[in-house]
Amino acid sequence: MKYVDEFRDGKLARKLSKAIAQEADDNRTYNLMEFCGGHTHAIFRYGVQDLMPENVKFVHGPGCPVCVLPIGRIDNAIALVEDNDAILCTYGDMMRVPASGRKSLLKAKAAGADVRMVYSTQDALKLAREFPDKEVIFFAIGFETTTPPTAVAIKQAQAQGLKNFTVFCNHVLTPAAIQHILQSPEVREMGAVSIDGFFGPSHVSSVIGTEPYEFFAEEFQRPVVIAGFEPLDVMQSALMLISQLNEGRSEVENEYTRVVTREGNLKAQALVAEVFELRREFEWRGLGMVPYSALSIKEEFAEFDAEVRFSVPKIVAYDVKGCECPSILRGVKKPTDCKLFGTVCTPENPMGSCMVSSEGACAAYWSYGRFRQPDVKGGKVIKIEKEAA
Ligand code: SF4
Numbered sequence: 417m418k419y420v421d422e423f424r425d426g427k428l429a430r431k432l433s434k435a436i437a438q439e440a441d442d443n444r445t446y447n448l449m450e451f452c453g454g455h456t457h458a459i460f461r462y463g464v465q466d467l468m469p470e471n472v473k474f475v476h477g478p479g480c481p482v483c484v485l486p487i488g489r490i491d492n493a494i495a496l497v498e499d500n501d502a503i504l505c506t507y508g509d510m511m512r513v514p515a516s517g518r519k520s521l522l523k524a525k526a527a528g529a530d531v532r533m534v535y536s537t538q539d540a541l542k543l544a545r546e547f548p549d550k551e552v553i554f555f556a557i558g559f560e561t562t563t564p565p566t567a568v569a570i571k572q573a574q575a576q577g578l579k580n581f582t583v584f585c586n587h588v589l590t591p592a593a594i595q596h597i598l599q600s601p602e603v604r605e606m607g608a609v610s611i612d613g614f615f616g617p618s619h620v621s622s623v624i625g626t627e628p629y630e631f632f633a634e635e636f637q638r639p640v641v642i643a644g645f646e647p648l649d650v651m652q653s654a655l656m657l658i659s660q661l662n663e664g665r666s667e668v669e670n671e672y673t674r675v676v677t678r679e680g681n682l683k684a685q686a687l688v689a690e691v692f693e694l695r696r697e698f699e700w701r702g703l704g705m706v707p708y709s710a711l712s713i714k715e716e717f718a719e720f721d722a723e724v725r726f727s728v729p730k731i732v733a734y735d736v737k738g739c740e741c742p743s744i745l746r747g748v749k750k751p752t753d754c755k756l757f758g759t760v761c762t763p764e765n766p767m768g769s770c771m772v773s774s775e776g777a778c779a780a781y782w783s784y785g786r787f788r789q790p791d792v793k794g795g796k797v798i799k800i801e802k803e804a805a
Pocket of ligand 1: 738739741744751755756758762766768769771
């Protein structure tokens with residue numbers, strides 16, 4: 417298949433749905449975690465859950481870069497721009513995530529702080545060149561996919577001799593988080609979250625390859641299938657996971673062969689290794705402190721590190737009362753379990769990060785309306801009720 421509509425073909429989807437129903441054993445349940453928010457959205461947007469037998473369940477994981485950033489780091493970003501008379505640049509979704517005291521970067525901007533939305537690290541570098549008398553801080557977030565462009569920007573800033581450009585680095589690593597989930601008490605001791613296999617991230621894997629997942633597939637005896645983001649990718653990957661589970665195998669398989677290789681993008685990996693090093697630990701929203709799960713800027717590039725150049729204290733902050741984002745990010749609860757879902761919390765008025773980001777689970781539930789049951793009277797929809805998805 418070459419074109420995107422071929423990966424959304426209804427006929428093929430029905431065929432795959434039949435094959436999955438045939439393969440799935442009626443006497444067991446298959447709990448498959450999609451780590452990545454892109455998969456959560458594909459599942460909801462195209463109704464993939466409806467094409468699965470009852471005993472094949474999707475468990476939503478923490479793979480949304482905006483959702484996993486703890487509130488304390490957003491507080492830090494707000495302080496960085498307000499205390500230093502700087503320009504703070506970041507990606508759009510980040511601006512609306514609630515921080516402490518119901519503040520956000522957008523509200524800080526409305527109050528006069530110079531916060532700017534950018535589409536790339538290159539936009540931030542451009543601002544640094546345009547405003548040489550101002551400190552320009554790039555608020556860097558994201559998984560392994562967004563890390564190489566940040567490394568490029570730091571190297572370019574060095575080559576161009578920019579003295580007013582820094583990066584507030586919040587880049588996090590996928591394999592460490594998956595391992596942490598499998599070691600969590602909810603999975604290991606309490607059995608509150610049952611995970612039989614993983615859909616491996618697609619964009620992340622295009623950079624790091626499939627090799628880093630081999631350790632925990634073997635160690636934790638859970639199969640991993642690297643899956644593309646289209647609905648047929650997700651369905652084919654579900655079939656591959658179910659087959660592995662039926663055969664008692666726990667291997668790393670690659671459904672997304674059109675993009676991902678075992679070794680990944682070696683050039684991007686070398687660039688990241690040149691500029692960044694592992695942090696001993698980093699806090700994730702919902703997962704707490706995760707060892708060796710994030711990157712910091714190497715000492716030789718310290719002049720471009722906002723945490724070295726400015727004061728960035730460690731802040732412990734809490735979610736809005738009633739917001740279930742931490743449990744949703746661990747797969748313990750669903751968005752519809754949150755009392756605020758669809759009442760006070762909507763994409764227009766988000767209370768937590770999972771409703772802000774386009775990759776968040778709450779936004780997926782809300783946007784595609786699959787939790788709603790229309791109450792129809794006389795052919796007219798009179799009320800929309802919430803129901804458990
Ligand atoms: S619905 Fe809103 S408040 Fe509830 S978990 Fe989701 S983002 Fe948090």
